[in-house]
Amino acid sequence: MLEKDGTNVPKINLNELGLDINIINPNLLIDKTLELYQNGLPRGLDLGVKCLDELFRFELGRLATITGIPNRGKSEIVDFVLCQFNKLYGYKTAIFSPENQPVALHYSKLVSKYVGKTFDKAVMSESEVKNTLNYLSNNFFIMDYQKNYSLDEILGTAKQLIDSKDTKILVLDSYNKIECQKPDNITETDYISKVLDRLERFSKDNNILILLVAHTTKMPKESETGDYVIPTAYNINGSANFFNKSDFVIVVHRIKNTFETMIKVDKVKFKNLGSTGEVRLQYDIHSGNYYDNNVYEFGTNKPIIPKIEPFVIPSENHNNEPIDYLNIQVDYFDNKADIVPKPKNLKEFITSTEYKTKVEYIRAGSSEKETKERKNKANLPCVCMSGRFNTHRSTSDLKEPTGLICVDIDLQDNRDIMSSVPTILKSISNVAFLAKSVRGIGYYAIIPIKHGDKLINHFWALERDFKSLGITIDRACKDYTRLRLASYDTEYYINSHAEVYNKVLDSEHTEAKKEPKRENKEQTQKTYTHVNDFETVDKILNDCKTNNVDITGSYIEEDKTVVYENWNKIALTLISVYKDTEKGREYFREFSKLSNKYNESDCCNTEYDKMLLYYKDNNRITVASLVYLFDKYSKE
Secondary structure (H helix, E strand, O other): OOOOOOOOOOOOOHHHHOOOOOOOOHHHHHHHHHHHHHOOOOOOOOOOOOOHHHEEEEEEEEEEEEOOOOOOOOOHHHHHHHHHHHHHHEEEEEEEEEOOOOOOHHHHHHHHHHHHOOOOOOOOOOHHHHHHHHHHOOOEEOOOOOOOEEEHEEEEEEEHHHHHHHHEEEEEHHHHHOEEEOOOOHHHHHHHHHHHHHHHHHHHHHHOEEEEEEEEEEOOOOOOOOOOOOOOHHEEOOOHHHHOOOEEEEEEEEOOOOOOOEEEEEEEEOOOOOEEEEEEEEEEEOOOOOEEEOOOOOOOOOEEEOOOOOOOOOOOOOOOOOOOOOOEEEEOOOOOOOOOOOOEEEHHHHHHHHHHHHHHHHHHHOOHHHHHHHHHOOOOOOEOOOOOOOOOOHHEEEEEEEOOOEEEOOOHHOOHHHHHHHHHHOOOOOOEEEOOOOOOOOOEEEEEEEOOHHHHHHHHHHHHHHHHHOOOHHHHHHOOOEEEOOOOHHHHHHHHOOOOOOOOOOOOOOOOOOOOOOOOOOOOOOOOOOOOHHHHHHHHHHHHHHHHOOOOOOOOOOOEEOOOOOOOHHHHHHHHHHOHHHHHHHHHHHHOOOOOOOOOOHHHHHHHHHHHHOOOOOOOOOOOOHHHHHHHHHHO
16 A cells, blocks of 8 residues: 555655667666576587587687687688587578689588598588588578678678578688778777677677687798797787687698698687686598597507497478377457467467358448458457467557468559469469458468577568569568458468478568659659550650660668669560560569669579569469559659
């Protein structure tokens, strides 16, 4: 009970009202720290080699610099690390390694590390090679060095691989192979500092381990042995910031005329992940793997040489064993006004014929207005596809995500392409279910997603991908509380081998920047009266060229992906007019050239061929689409 003087009433500090302070939420910080206290500090990731694991452990979200003099094992150790992490944890790797050329030779070394044998047909069977290569191709992604040399390009490719392939490691071998883009007004030291800051942020933002290989300056030779002096972290060529900015600095030095390699740890930023020191590893010349040479046979000083067993490639699903993503419990509501959840099997709900009479009554409406009125009157039950709730349907009361997203394809946004939507959706391996919406003029599709707690991020990525296919999806689908009304479709589609959708985007993709309005203000909506479709296409193309009108609507995302907003619609229109003749491709090329994002290979080959493949036998788009696009963009 509150005191009359208000002493027990929660107080509001007026000094804190309206403040927008850029600090970490104190309550969140307390929770995270208590979690560390309860569970202990993270140990890091073991590599499976005893002496290494006792000295240090890598961790995701960290930047590790690997250094040493040339040809003393840096790249070999890096390959060993990423192979071990894949064998032990299933981690996939993105590799930028111009140092390892040709690429086929690099792959051959990885094969040896997995099979445990010399890459030679005298000792390794063809089936061993093929099986391992198939596995490697799904776990190690080597960047095209002809296209990825700047840091922007490398990180852009890495981000795409993180989103689509769930890579956990990024290898940069080596730093001096990354195209230098240093402004004239800063020193090399400052430039390297900025690059390392960016890499460190990228590793943390994406929770990956970055292994950066950096060469040292030329080292002097020891007078006694004639071998080079073993470098330290401060001998890295370019800047001491490699030491200052990295979470780990590892020096790799193969001992001259031996198969021993020294691993010297010069920096471990956090003591729970290890300490400085050095160990020596034995190198197996047959497999390219390393092992601890400090383990001896009992009672002797003879080191135990372990037998290098071949890695057993895990049997992955590859869609041979179907996963029933639809056979789950979801929250059911008696109608749209109901907010109290009841459990319901999703598969039973979406395939049921129970609601047939009501749905057919709705679809029998003679007009759009009447159909909407009938839908409201029918008072259909509904479910939430993406989230389950504790006591009531509210984002604040979300109990758990379902791991599904349901996307709506409405007629009003997709009139030109709606007849092709079922064909397109059934060709997408990620679609688990497709059916008509309750009014029967649109569709909805259910897609399993990798991160149920990142519904909105998956939606932004899906929106971009669907746009590339010429389809607009309803933005209301990114809400956990979004309801799906009961429907009925005798021709619903179930894909029992659906693949989980991995892609995410951090935020809504940036829309194209509009060009300044042209000085010619006399342009008005064109009315095309024509004898045939061929004449209309000619007139629109001529007007586009004369008035410099780009109807493609293409734009570039923040990650440098080109989004072809209307190009697919243009291609479909031309296919409907010219069928599958090369004449349509010629016109497509001419319309595409009006865009400053024009690329011959992407536009006139990849995109146009894709449209031919999908829709040439089922395409009802007419030349009216071109008229609409010209009217729209000529006014901007």
